[in-house]
Amino acid sequence: MSDLLEQPSQTEQKIFEAARHVFHRKGLEGARMQEIADNANIHKSMLHYYYRSKEALFQKVYQLSIMKVMPEIVNLLNEEVSLELKIRKFVVKYIETIQANPDIPLFILHELNKDPNRFKQFIMGQVGKKVEPFLEELRQAAKEGRVVDMPPEQILVNILSLTVFPFIGRPVIQMILGYEGKDFDQFIEERRLLLPDYVINSISK
């Protein structure tokens, strides 16, 4: 303990990683403490030694997950570049973010759906109303005839849908298209390359 910044012990990290993995796949209730322990290759008591309770462990995972994907939306939409470049960068960067954490969106949405109030304030602090400048930018561009005339909220949701849904809907997409193995990864790779053009084209006048 000679460091000034308390860095989590190695087992503590292993636990957290395992917890993240299991919670992401199974959700709060679906996850078993024993399964997390097994996954981390440590004794179950250690979970409680480092993180008092399942609830506490879950909350850390939940919060970190939110932090990993929610502020990014706002950040990317508030970059100081042209509207077109901003949207292009958003699509690419956000796909990359989700690609690095492909289970997070479904995880968050499921938990949020079960209990919309848990962490509502926390989430609101990250994203609430912080897209207004972007919406205004779209509004302005529409007025100037550079962008299709459509409520900017709908355009924003279009962008989010096209970017995020493939990860959430992965199992269904795989079934419908008969993908297996690396097929889906290729599909995402292909998508990352062509989606920016598609989005820009779809909203340009």
Next chain:
Amino acid sequence: MSDLLEQPSQTEQKIFEAARHVFHRKGLEGARMQEIADNANIHKSMLHYYYRSKEALFQKVYQLSIMKVMPEIVNLLNEEVSLELKIRKFVVKYIETIQANPDIPLFILHELNKDPNRFKQFIMGQVGKKVEPFLEELRQAAKEGRVVDMPPEQILVNILSLTVFPFIGRPVIQMILGYEGKDFDQFIEERRLLLPDYVINSISK
């Protein structure tokens, strides 16, 4: 019991409705048998009287949910109308289908994510590879220059994303856009009207 077709008793129906509601919101593990019973205003033992186990009850809910939204995708995409009209109808009709069962997509995707193999055969039977004709149609249209040159799989996923994601992402959308109360319903209503044009426009050359 004088009917030829065994029709479920009233309590049996109440149970199923309640189970559907609770399973849809909480998932298999998140749902409590007691909660379902409370929700149906009946004694907990009745759940087991009519449906042996939680597992059995869940499976009925799961299967019915899949039946309600998966075959519809294939059906709408295989209608005998022009490509444009087919897509327009798909968007509108599928939004209406989901609107009538807004919790189903997230429910299915969450369960599918936990255990992709459960009912895999069942689901594959409903949708597996049955979109090939539609993909071929897109391919043909692209060759003739009527449709933008893009892998048809991507176009299909675009359509699905734009149609389904808003329901899955509802809580986040509400937070980001500051919606409350009926705001979201209006948003969906607006979307149902403008999405067909947007989709057609986005893939037309």
Next chain:
DNA sequence: CCAAAAGTAAACCATTTGGTCAAAACATTT
């Protein structure tokens, strides 16, 4: 080198939760 602190393991505990059972209430048939 030793004592105190931190980490680990195993056994154990308490509660939750899905599930059973027998008896009571209700309906149906003869």
Next chain:
DNA sequence: AAATGTTTTGACCAAATGGTTTACTTTTGG
């Protein structure tokens, strides 16, 4: 109206699961 079958209830049970405690080991610091 007795008998038979069906539905409902309440008490009860066993397994699963989150959590605790205790004892042992390892590490750390003086």
